[in-house]
Amino acid sequence: MPLHMASPLSLLTIAITASLPSIAQASSVDNLPSSQSYTGLMFIPNAQVIDTGDFNLSFHQGVPHKNSIASIDDWFFGAGVFKGLEAGGRIVTQSYDCNSYLNSDCGIRDLSMSFKYQLPFVYDYTGLNLAVGIQDLGGAGNHFETKYVVADKTFDALKLRLSAGYGQSNLDFGIMNGPFAGAEWQPLSFMQITGEYDASQFNANAKLFTPKGLLPYGAQLSLDYELYTGHQNSDQTVWGINAAIPLLGYGNSQREQLSVDHQQQLKQALTQQLDKHKSSSLQGLIAALKNDGFLNIQVGQRHDRLIIALENRRYNHNPMDGVGVALGIIAANTGDDTFADFANTAKITDQKKQQNIELIMLTNGIPMFTVNSDMRCYREFLETGDNCDSMWFSGYNARIAFTRTEWLTNKENNGFGRSQVILSPQLAHRTATEYGFFDYSLALSTNLYTPLWQGAALDIRHTLPISESDDFKSGEIWENSAYDSQIDRIFLHQAFKLPKNIMTQFSGGYMYGDYWGAMNETNWFTPNGNHSVGFKVSQFQSKDDDQSISDTDDKGVRLGHYLYSKPEWDWQLELQAGEFWQGDTGLKATSSHWLGDARLSASYLTSKAQGASDYEDFLSLSIAIPLTPWRDMKPGYVQVRGTDQFTYTLQTRIGTDSSNYLNTGLGGSNDLQHNVARQYQGQNRLTQAYFDANIQHLRNAYIKYVKDVEM
Known part of the structure; x- marks a missing residue:
């Protein structure tokens, strides 16, 4: 009103x-x-x-x-x-x-x-x-x-x-x-x-x-x-x-100052944490990582270097948060005694004075990213904010680094079967149409995601309607878009990290209430991560009420894409072209701007509906934000958390047409929540270029962690 x-x-x-x-x-x-x-x-x-x-x-x-x-x-x-x-x-x-x-x-x-x-x-x-x-x-x-x-x-x-x-x-x-x-x-x-x-x-x-x-x-x-x-x-x-x-997280990549009066208590807590390295041990390091909820923890050696592999499922706003907390815990628990334990365990006779470690980040057991640093240098970085020259990042050789490591310990906190229950609002809406100012269907999405063996996971989602406006009710204009109480998605995913930094995922199952089929997503990133090309192919068939498969309503996508990332500007540009979900063909260009952990995107779509003779043009604005605490529930065999990305989009027709009738079905691509970009690439931010441009984010993540556990 x-x-x-x-x-x-x-x-x-x-x-x-x-x-x-x-x-x-x-x-x-x-x-x-x-x-x-x-x-x-x-x-x-x-x-x-x-x-x-x-x-x-x-x-x-x-x-x-x-x-x-x-x-x-x-x-x-x-x-x-x-x-x-x-x-x-x-x-x-x-x-x-x-x-x-x-x-x-x-x-x-x-x-x-x-x-x-x-x-x-x-x-x-x-x-x-x-x-x-x-x-x-x-x-x-x-x-x-x-x-x-x-x-x-x-x-x-x-x-x-x-x-x-x-x-x-x-x-x-x-x-x-x-x-x-x-x-x-x-x-x-x-x-x-x-x-x-x-x-x-x-x-x-x-x-x-x-x-x-x-x-x-x-x-x-x-x-x-x-x-x-x-x-x-x-x-x-x-x-x-x-x-x-x-917006959420904006400023997380700027240098945190701890010199003002109200920050002195935090600075003391940080120093107290980092001083633990003076009386540390290899088992103490593993216990500290395990205690914070990191999974699939292993310690090994390669060329006399201490290698630590682990998986983060607790810090879901940004991939740098999990890396920053893990590196901070490692820095606080690796001193001379730790490296002496490591030398004895690995049977290294000529121990070097450097305290070099390599951290391998895993996702569903797949090596995705590596960080190398000297821990003396990294502790100084955490204390002062001065960049550490010994630190470098890579997503290109993580798979090779993992396979060439001699592992000295068994996995701690094995991630097999540890399910995540991901709660998120689902919103279908029509905004500023001839039917009303804001028509909507709101539901609660409950997504059960259970990792199995390396790269494999079972993905089941249920939607529970909460509220809807009059025009989404039965018999009204938007009834087909209203949410029903149902299991609307069952998928088995299998992902592989291939040579040359190629990531691929095969998915098969059931989606949108009555479509059965399969899809493949494949992405390739350049070594520094500034460029990526890939494709998505899917084919689904509708199942009739008599349980038979109908070939009259086949749907799928055949899309290629190119992504250019400029992390120094917090900017990504993506071009998609091919056949979209409704059978329309065209081109979609999306400019995305990261404002902390929120993403604001503007998209231009030109697409021709199946059987049509003319292209239609649309412009859309969207905002995507994480709806989950920065530090989620500690992963047990059941972990309840929110979604890492909730997206709200407004779309309007553009061009010189004399009409402005509604059409919101073009340009769809049947995206999965656990697609390659979100599940394995941190929404295309798990790259060397992104980490190089946002190094202070690592320190700020650990400072935030210290604030949560100590204050």
Whole structure:
């Protein structure tokens, strides 16, 4: 239901009251949302963008539409994708449950996407920030399309920012259709006053917000309220609320500082842990790893080097977390006595003074990644954050390294048969359609995943419906997409690590309620992991109610892909081409940006439906986040945890068509939860290039571990 006019006034009072203890002069002008889908003033943008790694959610009332500032609701979500770029999706709606096909009074309901980019290097040469942007990109019904270029200048001494630019737009009253300008003044750390010329009239509003550092987790809340508008035909005072919060894990690859007062206790706990190496032993090291829940632990030797193999199933946000905790425990438990024990066990007569170890990370018993380092150097890295020159990573030769190792111990914490019960929400939704603002079917997914022998696992998933909207009920438009209470997936997987860094997995079984068949995924990574090529092939047949196999509804995919990763930019670009699940053929390009352990992706799809003569084009935005604790339950013979990746996607049609009818079935690829990229490659992050670009993440993971176990 839309909020009422009493809400903003109440929120203004609350915000002022909450902020009174923090009143102080602002050191700069905060970047806050406009009432449109970009950072800015009221109707116009400035040249600022959402902070990298922040996720924003805004609600506004008052939208230029049909020759009025209309009483329409405006929802916007966006994120700072990387330095200088913000991207987001916007829903403008006059009603929430009204069916536009049955009722002509439903009013507008529009889904669109927007981008804004602050150009680099301009400020260095001119002292001005310069940005370009587009609102309501693509589609047939571009009610709010706006293209603009804007520059701004901040005067810190005056707590003032001035903006000016030029736009072309479809907005009513000529808003943003021509030259525009504005000023933002921030006299207090919790308040801004803005005034603007929107290319048509003058407007002013006030913004109240929580000062930075007041709320936990780096969050910020803000409220804006119209003080004046020159637009005469105004049915609604423009107001809005906004929440901004850094995404999960953002900053985990930045150097953790332990010198400030409130971190001294943590620093002491870290030192206490690392001092254990002074009285360590080989059995003590194995016991420490076993006690934290690492599986398939073995100790061996190759060319007089201490080799440790183990498997992580507890730290599921990022592959670096498990590696970082394991390396930290090893560093804290390998000293002179440990290496003396190792020399005696391995019958090494000429023990070297170096404390070199090689860690081999396993997944389902398959060697996937190796880390080499001198433990003296690595302990110093953990204490100070200074990079360790002796450390290097490789995913290319892990299989060879494992097979050429002479193992001195039997496996500890054997992973055979240790089942994971993975709980996750499942959400099917239709957003901003002619049938409603948000239609959904929500279910609880319970996935039983049981590793068997090396590379093999049994994968069973059950869905339990929790709630659904009217249009997903029986007899309604989306009933075929609603979740049922059923076992919707039974698979047996068998994966192999082949020579030359090729990973392949064969899967056979049952999916989507009534399809039986098999699939193969094969990926090849270059030695450093910057490039990957691969393919996926599957064939499934539908089983009729009489248990017979029908060949009239065969489905499958034949897709090739290329992946380019640039970890220094937290960026991946994937190109897919071939035949998709519904029989359509086409090309899909996906740009993914890692904001910590969350991933924001934008995809362009051009695909031709089976039997059609024309291609259809779509643009989608998605966000994927882990929904499980950073340190999951210790793996026993049954481990209950959340999912490492829950994805929410919005898709809109683009192009020059005169129609904008719904089609959400194109571009599907019947992805499995336990596919090669997620199960074995850490969502394509278990590479030398990714580790080289995020070395501090290893230290931060161990510091977080020490905080969990000691404080």
